[in-house]
Amino acid sequence: MNDKIWLITGASKGLGLSLTTKLLSKGFKVAATSRNLDDLISVAGNQSEYFIPIEMDVTDEKNVQHGIHQIIDKFGRIDVVVNNAGYGQTGAIEELTNTEVEESFRVNVFGVMNIIKNVMPIFRENKTGHFFNISSIGGYVGSYAGWGAYCASKFAVAGLTEALHAETVTLGIKSTVIYPGAFRTNFLDTTSLKTPSNFIDQYKVARVSQEFYQNELNGNQQGDPEKFAEVIIRVSQETNPPLHLFLGKDAYNASYKKMESVKTDLEKWKEISFSTSF
Helix, strand or coil, X not given: CCCCEEEECCCCCHHHHHHHHHHHHCCXXXXXXXXXXXXXXXXXXXXXXCEEEEECCCCCHHHHHHXXXXXXXXXXXXXEEEEXXXXXXCCCCCCCCXXXXXXXXXXXXXXXXXXHHHHHHHHHHHCCEEEEEECCHHHCCCCCCCCHHHHHHHXXXXXXXXXXXXXXXXXXXXXXXXXXXXXXXXXXXXXXXXXXXXXXXXXXXXXXXXXXXXXXXXXXCCECHHHHHHHHHHHHCCCCCCCEEEECHHHHHHHHHHHHHHHHHHHHCHHHHHCCCC
């Protein structure tokens, strides 16, 4: 199955880098992107028969189009896309500026859409293809104080993936939204995670949450990036892959807690829900 050609965004570090190096070690052809080409080459290697590193800003549609053309010129097609580019933004909702929130959405949501829109004509023509869109457990469970903007952007990734699946499943195209829990990458490092430019003292719960993730969880995450990569490769070979895939015991447990909470509210307020019908 290693004849598939992969496109991975945000591949110079974290889960994207782990997946890129794992695929190359297995003999897959990979196109990987990063905003900084030198950073990508330094960790993933120079262009070769099997690898093309591409400097790409996923928020710039013309830049995305140029990168897609590079891949087609070299490999002839794209079979699997992993929309991994993104970053974390902490801060209570009131603390965040519009610019901070908008930039988060530009990368985490519109960047995903830019890739999808420009790869879709290739997938439609070939009547096959698989999109893996990386959300987060925070894209299914939003009850993380100080992570509102990030959760909102990752909820959006989940929603657009569900719609994408509905629109394209009859075209032979597959879509999977990935909800990772905490994986041991540099996601929580100060070089990756963004904090609000304005702090409000009263939001102590948000500060405690932020400090926990940055100072206690960082470096101690239970998720193994190498095993993450193995799972994505395995799922890409499935005839009927899942639409929703939760990775990590923490993600699995948090999702069930959320489902039980929603179920409780549904049943408790069922009479009110039904009362709005004619």
